[in-house]
Amino acid sequence: MPTLYDLWLQTLNRHADAVAVRDAATGEQWTFSALHEEVAMLPPLTPRQVHVATVRGVGGARQLVLECLRAWRDDAVLCPVELDTPPLLAEAASQRVCFPPEICHIKFTSGSTGQPRGVLFRGDQLAADGENIRQTMGLDVSCPNLAVISLAHSYGFSNLILPLLLQGHPMVLVPDPMPSSKRQAHALGIRYTVPAVPAMWRAWHQAGLLKDAPIALAISAGAPLPLQLEEEVFAQAGIKIHNFYGSSECGGIAYDASPNRGAMPATPARPCTGRG
Template identity: 45%
Template sequence: MSATRQLYELWRHTASHHADSLALWDVPGGRRWTFAQLARDSETPPPAADHGICHPRGNGADFILELLRGWRHGLVTCPLDRDLGLAFAGPLPAQCAHLKVTSATTGAPRLVAFSAEQLCADASHIMQGMHLCPAWANLAAISLAHSYGFSSLVLLLVLQGMPLILAGGGLPEQLRAASSLWPDLVLPSVPALWRTWLEATVIPPNIRVAISAGAPLPLALEQQIFERHGLKVHNFYGSTECGGIAYDPTSEPRQHAQLAGRVMPGVQVSLNPEGCVEVQGPNVGMGYWPEPDPTLAGGVFRTRDLGEMREGLLFLRGRASDQINVAGRKVAPDAIEQVLRNHPEVRECVVFGVPDHAGHRGEAIVAAVVLSAPQVLGAVRQYTQNQLPPWQWPKHWWLTEELSPNERGKISRAQWSARYQAAHKTAAPG
């Protein structure tokens, strides 16, 4: 049996077990399916394929149907939210069932190959680690194609029998309309959307589990949601290459912004000699395709995230590749961003290093920020200096209205550093 047929048989078992229960509710499309109806509608001719690979797209019900049709006909699935110009020719690894596209925050996107067993393990870890109940419904306001949404929403529907409500997007009115359709909801999202919903006062009262991933969850935002709605937003740390890694299961807001959470059940986390997080477990992907890389091989994913382990809790200290060299000192931009995000006038920010041509100090720190109003920059700058030692103070401040996370809630430091340097190429940075 092919790897994808194995997934299809698991789906058929799920559909049979929950046959008459609601499986999928496409709110914008005005359509609903029970598990039996969804199974019936997936038994149609195969979708279009490229070298034996089909590409579910969009955030509607057709994404789910395309995925199931691909599995039924033995096609490897690779969800896409847009045309990335990736090459899909060449032999796939044996037992490959699924390809994920990396987020490409530090370079060109790459493909990660997964077996059926690895997808199943990730879904099982999420259900167990988050103590989710199949009677609750997942509310989809994030991309189904990206690894976070695919694991947390799609796989829990088709492999764990957890109903899925498709909101069609993350706009406040979309959330308001979709959240009224089910009594108990699980809402995976990203910090940017949580902030938008908080400011629009649309966070629904029937959320049983609130999750934030894709980017660091600011402590101030977590605390504000808890104070105003009595809702704990759980930080979730994962990666395209392996799915979920750590989750904060506590019932009250965290006290440390660097706390990623408790290591997920079935996952093993260790630190290499450089202090970077390494992940092992049945959820770790097979490897990069078509060009392999030793950072993901042999059942181990070697991240560039600097970490610290304390009694099963994982703390993140930034990325080794993002550290800024300021006069011989290594500065983690994450630490500066955490301070900035806790200021009420900061809507979004990204911190990065650029060559310090004038100061001859290696690199200079740049803070690109979106503020509530330009005139608050002085107060934000003073607040930052009060919270950080002098060598971590940004030397240059770049006000922009364009800084916004992608659907994963991520911002590429490398891309914004390049944009900053291009905009300031006629003079020393600043």
């Protein structure tokens, strides 16, 4: 069975000269080959050791992509975190806790139902989640993902990093989800896919940013999407927000693929591919 790094090499072979990551604020862009070359310059990690990768400061999102590839290359156990390393994880990293050979990734849950906890994943589970999301949502590589959610969280990792590295789906970086950053993305003159959360959709709607926005696919997850907000956005901007439901423990679960507003009053319409 191919490893995640093997799958990355296949992506690299298919999309070597295509733009992989673009920074909307600076205009900088990196091809898939350029990312691979940067990773080749990073020193090797200890195999099977926990590798904590943080999203911190300017360039943190792109650096997380590089650290992900580095961990895959060196057979380390990747654990993305937003800012600070949880104490339990710091202890595991310092003591060089050995995980079963098939484990390659640790996700830390949000803690919404109690204390945050680490969930262990095999590479084939991550790859399956990314592929199921791609097929379910019908992701189009001509419409890059706009990275307004955290790449370290389960939602961002599965919807942004996995499609980028395993399927060649490009990503556009913005400094934050604020309206000013959203305008920077609009100025690129390309249509893009936007995985976001209800609070972001509400803020952009109230700021009047969604009318005539070049959004090819609008996705909402992380919390229930209010039906009233969905209807208001559709009425003002003609954008159907597709509600997505998943969890850190098992990835994507269900997705509202309907093109019509109001199709999903409380829960997503159908299971994701692979869960039917």
